[in-house]
Amino acid sequence: MRPEESATSPQDRPTPRWSLSSSSGLNYGSYANSLASLAPLTVERPAISQKRAYVAIAVLCYINLLNYMERYTIASVLSNIQRFFNIHDSTAGLLQTVFIFSFLLLAPLFGYLGDRYNRKYIIIAGLNVWLVTAAGSSLVTESSFWLLVLLRALVGVGEAAYSTIAPTIIGDLFTGGQRSIMICVFYIFIPVGSGLGYIVGAGCAKLTGDWHWALRVTPILGLVGLFLLAFLCPNPTRGAAETHGEGVTGRSSYKEDVKYILKIKSYVWSSLGVTALAFLTGALAFWMPTFLSRAQVTQGIRPPCIKAPCDPTDSYIFGAVTVVTGIVGASLGSGLSRWLRNKVPNGDPLICATGMLGSVPCLFITIFVASESIAASYVFIFFGELLLSLNWAVIADILLKGHSRGPPDYIRSSPG
Numbered sequence: 001m002r003p004e005e006s007a008t009s010p011q012d013r014p015t016p017r018w019s020l021s022s023s024s025g026l027n028y029g030s031y032a033n034s035l036a037s038l039a040p041l042t043v044e045r046p047a048i049s050q051k052r053a054y055v056a057i058a059v060l061c062y063i064n065l066l067n068y069m070e071r072y073t074i075a076s077v078l079s080n081i082q083r084f085f086n087i088h089d090s091t092a093g094l095l096q097t098v099f100i101f102s103f104l105l106l107a108p109l110f111g112y113l114g115d116r117y118n119r120k121y122i123i124i125a126g127l128n129v130w131l132v133t134a135a136g137s138s139l140v141t142e143s144s145f146w147l148l149v150l151l152r153a154l155v156g157v158g159e160a161a162y163s164t165i166a167p168t169i170i171g172d173l174f175t176g177g178q179r180s181i182m183i184c185v186f187y188i189f190i191p192v193g194s195g196l197g198y199i200v201g202a203g204c205a206k207l208t209g210d211w212h213w214a215l216r217v218t219p220i221l222g223l224v225g226l227f228l229l230a231f232l233c234p235n236p237t238r239g240a241a242e243t244h245g246e247g248v249t250g251r252s253s254y255k256e257d258v259k260y261i262l263k264i265k266s267y268v269w270s271s272l273g274v275t276a277l278a279f280l281t282g283a284l285a286f287w288m289p290t291f292l293s294r295a296q297v298t299q300g301i302r303p304p305c306i307k308a309p310c311d312p313t314d315s316y317i318f319g320a321v322t323v324v325t326g327i328v329g330a331s332l333g334s335g336l337s338r339w340l341r342n343k344v345p346n347g348d349p350l351i352c353a354t355g356m357l358g359s360v361p362c363l364f365i366t367i368f369v370a371s372e373s374i375a376a377s378y379v380f381i382f383f384g385e386l387l388l389s390l391n392w393a394v395i396a397d398i399l400l401k402g403h404s405r406g407p408p409d410y411i412r413s414s415p416g
Contacts, residue, residue: 048173048234048236052234053173053174053234055232055233056169056232056234057170057173057182057185057186059225059228059229059232059233060166060170060186060229060233061185061186061189062225062228063127063166063225064163064166064186064189064190064193065192065193065196066218066221066225067130067159067162067193068189068190068191068192068193068194068197069193069194069196069200069201069217070159070197070215070218070219070222071099071159071194072193072194072198072201072285072286073197073198073200073201073215073217073218074096074152074201074215075096075197075198075201075285075287075289075290075315076197076198076200076201076202076205076214076289076312076319077201077202077205077211077214077309077315078092078286078287078290079290079293079305079308079310080205080211080305080308080309080310081095081211083305083306083307083310084142084211084308085142085145085148093286094149095148095149095152096152096282096286098149098150098153098156099152099153099155099156099159100156100282101153102153102156102157102160103156103157103159103160103163106156106160106161107160107164110122110160110161110164110165111164111165112254112257114164114168115238115257118235119165119169119235120169120229120233120234120235121235122161122165123161123162123165123166123229124226124229124230125161126157126158126159126160126161126162127158127161127162127222127226128158128226129154129155129157129158129161130155130157130158130161130162130222131158131219131222131223131226133151133152133154133155133157133158134151134155134158134215134219134222135215135216136151137151137152137215138212138213138214138215138216138219140212166186167183167186167396168238169233169235169236170182170183171183172236172238173236179397180337180338180393180397181334183397184330184333184334184393184397186396187330187392187393187396188326188392188393190326190330190392191322191323191326191327191330191385191389191392192322192323192326192327194285194319194322194326195318195319195320195321195323195324195326196319196323197218197319198289198318198319198322199316199319199320199323200214201214201215201217201315202214202315202316203312204216204217205308205309206309206312209308209309210308210309211308211309266398270349270352270395270398270399271399273353273356273395274391274399276356277356277388277391277395280356280359280363280388281388284363284384284385288318288381289314289315289318290314291370292314292318292374292377293305293310293311293314295370295371295374296374298371299371301374317378318381321378321382321385324382325382325385325388325389326385329355329385329386329387329389329390329392330392330393331393332389332390333351333352333355333390333392333393333394334393334394334397336351336390336394337351337393337394337397348394348395348397349398351390351391351394352390352391352395352398354387354390355387355388355389355390355391356387356388356391359383359384359385359387359388362380362381362383362387363380363381363384366380366381366384
């Protein structure tokens with residue numbers, strides 16, 4: 001689609017309303033980088049003021065921090081939960097399994113809704129579900145483990161709404177290199193929030209002598225996040241950053257959307273890669289503190305935990321390692337991405353692949369040295385998590401922008 005020609009100067013020419021149902025062949029909700037090909041060749045004027053955009057990213061990062069704090073608070077007190085309900089590892093693992101399944105099933109639904117309805121309202125609704133169910137998890141009695149499992153599944157509903165939609169709002173607030181930096185900042189809070197979840201959760205359980213209090217911290221802080229989101233976070237139109245606030249119009253069916261994204265091979269392969277990354281980090285995060293605690297029991301360093309509260313030392317250390325490696329790894333990955341962008345073809349995928357493959361021997365060695373040396377285990381955990389953290393910001397940037405060097409021929413259109 002070409003903007004209509006007129007005798008007026010580019011500065012006076014009205015900004016056209018872009019339509020994804022036009023001859024460009026783009027579908028509604030497609031990649032932001034594809035939208036860049038539709039933008040007129042004029043100086044970009046942000047649809048939302050820079051100050052307001054920065055406030056919005058601060059609010060979204062705060063909620064993302066709480067999102068991952070809550071997700072791994074359970075892991076920080078897992079041994080206490082097992083003692084409280086008298087359950088084995090396979091049963092305790094259900095707490096993470098049901099959460100992931102609900103998240104997995106509902107994330108595509110929220111993605112569909114986020115492309116068509118008010119994203120801010122959807123996130124607010126999801127946060128309300130998250131806050132209520134997370135707080136309810138802390139009230140479960142000894143005879144109602146099934147209720148805790150159900151509530152953890154419902155927590156996944158709320159987190160799926162936020163994790164799916166929030167990055168797209170960032171994508172519509174910033175452009176180009178600034179967008180990459182903001183995405184990096186947003187995703188740094190994944191490992192930072194996860195690490196703080198261990199530290200805060202274990203600390204609350206130790207301080208109060210009751211693991212239930214570990215699950216009450218994030219809902220309280222979440223109320224603040226809900227208030228900030230409602231009053232300070234805008235709801236930019238889709239494609240606002242590249243179309244000067246006009247956004248994109250037109251509608252497509254869910255089937256058309258799926259067919260479209262399946263044609264983008266970089267998206268498909270990147271999605272499979274991040275799925276493998278999430279599988280690895282999820283298992284590592286949920287079980288590692290318990291694994292290290294039992295390794296110390298095997299070495300005779302500490303007695304087994306018979307009654308709650310159990311020794312929180314491993315949750316503290318693992319949480320601190322996760323925070324440090326998350327900040328350093330995500331920053332390093334983003335920095336390498338910008339440095340290699342104009343020097344090495346496919347630099348971003350190479351960074352992600354190197355990080356994931358390099359972490360494998362580190363984590364593999366951790367399993368075998370834990371029974372001999374806890375210190376050595378933490379050294380290999382540090383490097384393993386550091387390498388994994390190279391992926392967070394880079395893979396998100398790949399998925400959000402699609403093809404960082406321009407869309408392929410079948411979705412490229414001339415701006416006129």
